[in-house]
Amino acid sequence: MKHFIPVLHSVSYSGAWPGQASLSVTEFIGKASALGYPAIALVAKDPHVSPLRYNAHERAELRKRIADAGLDLAAIMGYTDFTCGLRQPGIPSAELNAAYVTALCQLCEDLGCKFLRIFTGYRLDSLSYDTQYQEVLHGIRLSAEAAQRHQVTLLLQNHHDVAAHYSEFAWLLQQAEHPHLKAAFDCWSCYLHGARGEELRRAVQSVKQWMAFTTVADYKVFPQYKYHPGQVNYTAIDPPIVRAVAPGSGVLDYRSFFMGLRDIQYQGYVAYEMCAPLEGGGDLENLDRTARLFLEFLDQMNALPLEEPGTGAAKE
Numbered sequence: 001m002k003h004f005i006p007v008l009h010s011v012s013y014s015g016a017w018p019g020q021a022s023l024s025v026t027e028f029i030g031k032a033s034a035l036g037y038p039a040i041a042l043v044a045k046d047p048h049v050s051p052l053r054y055n056a057h058e059r060a061e062l063r064k065r066i067a068d069a070g071l072d073l074a075a076i077m078g079y080t081d082f083t084c085g086l087r088q089p090g091i092p093s094a095e096l097n098a099a100y101v102t103a104l105c106q107l108c109e110d111l112g113c114k115f116l117r118i119f120t121g122y123r124l125d126s127l128s129y130d131t132q133y134q135e136v137l138h139g140i141r142l143s144a145e146a147a148q149r150h151q152v153t154l155l156l157q158n159h160h161d162v163a164a165h166y167s168e169f170a171w172l173l174q175q176a177e178h179p180h181l182k183a184a185f186d187c188w189s190c191y192l193h194g195a196r197g198e199e200l201r202r203a204v205q206s207v208k209q210w211m212a213f214t215t216v217a218d219y220k221v222f223p224q225y226k227y228h229p230g231q232v233n234y235t236a237i238d239p240p241i242v243r244a245v246a247p248g249s250g251v252l253d254y255r256s257f258f259m260g261l262r263d264i265q266y267q268g269y270v271a272y273e274m275c276a277p278l279e280g281g282g283d284l285e286n287l288d289r290t291a292r293l294f295l296e297f298l299d300q301m302n303a304l305p306l307e308e309p310g311t312g313a314a315k316e
Contacts (some may be wrong), residue, residue: 204260
């Protein structure tokens, strides 16, 4: 039985990173279908599906094109930062971002897509954390109200600085509690924050009641150093550099994460993104090769045996 549905994220073919090939939305749809993916997620900004550039007719055409390709539109991927306007007093940062989310909710409705991914906010050194946290919470609540009007469900991803750690992420979801707000909870940020093994499984457990989506990206981590000739020695540069690799070939503990998903009986979308400089380069051939490897990786995750947490023993 397959618990996890593979989704190809269009950011992987958007030219977002130096040397990365860029496809149009139409080309990307054809690519996802040819690679054997059953579902896609679309970037909700240029160069892909900006709500400012798609009129009603173009949205209807896009919806038909996706259906004709035999694909499910799993999610529209929004790019919010609810703290970005707080750099200057008087700017309604939460409302500005919620207005963007409202436009994306209409886009979702027009495309027949039930999920819209959003982020929290990047942290500003000039303001107190509580000021920023409250702005994020306000923006998420405004956005959830808009989502409800359009019968869309928001997917909050643990990506930006505010509530980045899984424990505070669950706290934020609980405070913002809304029937149209769920979690797009990922392994890679948890792992880079230090969660491993059983802690990673517990991290998944902490968002069980909201879990609705996850995105896979695997990495290798390279420590960085600066040489000092006078001392004939090096000092470490923090943080290290992270580079993308094919799923399952990096350092991330995906076995523990997916066992956590099995623990909570999650069955649903698992998106794949190549959203960093990629081992082998960003040409189409390498992107396609890596995207195919994700499908093999996800088959392996679907085949994981059920184990009792903390024991490594298979459940009866």
